[in-house]
Amino acid sequence: MTSDREWFADRVAIVTGGGSGIGQAIVQGLAREGSAVVVADVVPASAAQTAADVARTGGRAVDVVVDVSKEDEVARMVKTAVDRFGRLDLLVNCAGNLPAGKPVVDLAEAEWRSLLDVHFTGTFLCCRASMERIAEAGGSIVNLSSSYAFKGRPNGADYSAAKAGIFGFTRIVASELAPQATANALAPGPIDTPRWRTGLDPEQLAAKRTKRVKDVPMRRLGRPEDIADAALFLLGPHARWITGQVLHVNGGEFYP
Ligand SMILES: NC(=O)c1ccc[n+]([C@@H]2O[C@H](COP(=O)([O-])OP(=O)(O)OC[C@H]3O[C@@H](n4cnc5c(N)ncnc54)[C@H](OP(=O)(O)O)[C@@H]3O)[C@@H](O)[C@H]2O)c1
Numbered sequence: 295m296t297s298d299r300e301w302f303a304d305r306v307a308i309v310t311g312g313g314s315g316i317g318q319a320i321v322q323g324l325a326r327e328g329s330a331v332v333v334a335d336v337v338p339a340s341a342a343q344t345a346a347d348v349a350r351t352g353g354r355a356v357d358v359v360v361d362v363s364k365e366d367e368v369a370r371m372v373k374t375a376v377d378r379f380g381r382l383d384l385l386v387n388c389a390g391n392l393p394a395g396k397p398v399v400d401l402a403e404a405e406w407r408s409l410l411d412v413h414f415t416g417t418f419l420c421c422r423a424s425m426e427r428i429a430e431a432g433g434s435i436v437n438l439s440s441s442y443a444f445k446g447r448p449n450g451a452d453y454s455a456a457k458a459g460i461f462g463f464t465r466i467v468a469s470e471l472a473p474q475a476t477a478n479a480l481a482p483g484p485i486d487t488p489r490w491r492t493g494l495d496p497e498q499l500a501a502k503r504t505k506r507v508k509d510v511p512m513r514r515l516g517r518p519e520d521i522a523d524a525a526l527f528l529l530g531p532h533a534r535w536i537t538g539q540v541l542h543v544n545g546g547e548f549y550p
Contacts, residue, residue, distance in 0.1 A: 372424055393452050443461055444481065
């Protein structure tokens with residue numbers, strides 16, 4: 295049986311949102327297993343820092359500044375992977391902006407479109423630009439959905455809709471990549487990342503952590519590494535007959 299190390303060693307991956315949180319942990323996991331990684335993020339400093347950290351520990355990474363909702367920038371991202379490393383095997387769609395956090399009646403069309411543009415259209419554009427190469431390489435795609443796609447997020451119609459769309463979209467990508475390559479979605483529960491902590495002072499953050507942990511049978515929030523482990527499983531040698539699925543990684547918080 296192929297080991298993780300043998301499988302990942304010659305692979306080339308793109309991770310969008312790779313400069314922060316879950317994406318950054320996936321970059322680090324892939325690099326540790328020997329893959330070359332394109333760290334793609336809209337924030338130049340965090341993409342550069344993440345790629346530099348990988349290089350410092352002996353891995354291969356290049357940073358690319360990209361807005362995943364822009365077709366030309368996505369094309370440049372894929373070109374960078376191929377020009378720099380010669381191929382493209384793996385894609386993880388992790389980039390995400392923050393929801394407006396409003397009830398539907400208060401949600402402006404621009405806010406709705408902005409969220410859908412990044413999470414949903416961004417996932418579509420990155421898959422479309424990569425699928426032919428990933429099929430040729432016999433690789434894999436992982437798209438980040440969310441438990442909120444299934445249970446709904448209060449004041450989060452934009453986010454729940456985008457993440458539910460990603461699940462349906464991934465099923466079709468999987469069918470179009472088969473039998474050469476796979477595509478799956480991950481649905482994380484609450485993961486303690488910069489995004490999850492956004493806008494909260496220490497007191498508010500402590501209260502949010504306490505409240506959310508109550509709903510989690512495993513009695514802790516998720517860590518970015520929990521999601522990276524699941525992503526590497528789906529991208530790796532032991533998931534070759536798993537495609538078109540959604541894997542829920544949530545400490546038992548939610549049973550679909
Ligand atoms: N954390 C959770 O509890 C959780 C749970 C379920 C699903 N998820 C999903 O997992 C993914 C990663 O979340 P995270 O918590 O790790 O978030 P994060 O720490 O904010 O990382 C996401 C990264 O994507 C970047 N980004 C935003 N818009 C972009 C764009 N248009 N093009 C390229 N990059 C862009 C962000 O930049 P900025 O900082 O400028 O926005 C950030 O660097 C998201 O899709 C999120 O919806 C997270």
